[in-house]
Amino acid sequence: MLQNIIDNLKNQGIEPDLAQSNLIEELNNTSPKNNTFINKIKKNKPSFKSFYLWGDVGRGKTVILKSFIKNLDLKVIDFHYIDFMQSIHNELSSLSGKKNPLDHIAKSLSKKSEVIFIDEFQVEDIADAMIVGNLLNQLIERNVFVYITSNAHPNELYKDGLQRKKFQDSMKLFQKHARVYELDGDKDYRTRNIVNFNNNTKNKSYKDSEIASLIETNYQNVDFKIKTFQVNDRVFSCKAKCNNFLWLSFYNFFNEPNGNKDFIKISENVDWIFISEFRHCDDETADIMRRFISFIDICYRDQTKIKFFFNDIDYENLYSGVKLKILWERCCSRLIEMQTKEYLI
Secondary structure, eight states: OOOHHHHHHTTOOOOOOOHHHHHHHHHHHHOOHHHHHHHHHHOOSOHHHHHHEEEOOOHHHHHHHHHHHTTTTEEEEEEEEHHHHHHHHHHHTTTTOOOHHHHHHHHHHHOOEEEEEEEEOOOOOOHHHHHHHHHHHHHHTTTEEEEESSSSSSGGGTTTTHHHHHHHHHHHHHTTTEEEOOOOOOHHHHHHHHHHHHHHHOTTTOOOHHHHHHHHHHHOOOBBBEEEEETTEEEEEEEEETEEEEEEEEEHTTSSSOOHHHHHHHHHHHHHHEOOOOOHHHHGGHHHHHHHHHHHHHHHTTTEEEEEEEETGGGGSSBOOOOTTHHHHHHHHHHHHHHHHHHHH
C-alpha cells in the first residue's frame, strides 16, 4: 500500500519529502486496513476513529489521503466539503418534521460507507456550524471512520462566527476520537508544478485540454462543467472552478460588467487564477482593458498567484490603444513581475 501511494505522488510530480513520508507512515499506523479491522473497532473502540489532516495549501494533503483511501478495502464515500454540506442540508429538508434528523442521516451514511472522506473542510456559515460537528460525532459513534483535510486546525475553524461555542463544544468532542495531524514543511508542490509548467515558449499555443490536464494534476475537485461562479450576489462566467481555484477567459470575463468590489472578493478567496483566451485590444475595446488593468492592480497588491496563457500573443503588445497608455505601461510592468518565480514562490 505504501509504495502505491508513493508511486502515485511521483506520477503527479511529487517526490515525497520527510514530512510527507511521516504522514504516510502515520496514516498506515492509524488506518482501518480492512473489514476485519472495522469489526475490531466495533468491539474494542480504539482511541482514534477519525483522521483530521491540516496544513498549508499545496502540500499534497488531498493527493496523499485520496491515494491512501483508494488502497483501503472498504466502502468509501468521497466528498468535497461544499458538496457534503449541500447534501446534508438537502437531507434535512426532506426530513423536515422528523425527530432527530441528524441521527437519520448518520444512520443512512453508515449503511452506505465504512469510511467517509471530506476534502477542504472549512466552516464559515452558521447553518453548517450548528450541525457539522454533531454529525461527525454521530458518524464516529456509528463506527464510520472519517478522514478530513483542511487548511486550519480544528480550534481555528469558524473564528468569530455566531454561536461559536456550540460549534467548539461539538468539535472538542470530535477531537477526543480524532488523530489531528499537521502536514508541515515549506514545499508548495502545487505552486512548483504550476510555475514550472512552461507557457513562455514563443508561438506556443496551449489547448484547453492541456490546461485542464495541468489543473487536474494539482486540484482534486475542479468542476469543468460549471461555467459560472457567484461573487457579491452576481453571476459571472468562468471556464472552471473549485473552492480555491478559478479559470477565467480574458475576453469573456472582462467583457462582463464587473468591477473592483468583485475583483477584491475573487482575490481574497482563491489561491490560484488561470487566465486564457487573450485577444488584442485597442481603444474600441478599452472597457475590457480597463477592467483587466484594475484586476491586475488588485491581484498584484494582494500577491495573488495568476497563471497567464497568452499563447501566441506578445503580452507587451496586448493593448495598442492610446486612452489607457499610461495605465497599460504600469500594468505591463506588473505582468512581467507576476510571471517570475520570485513573485509566485
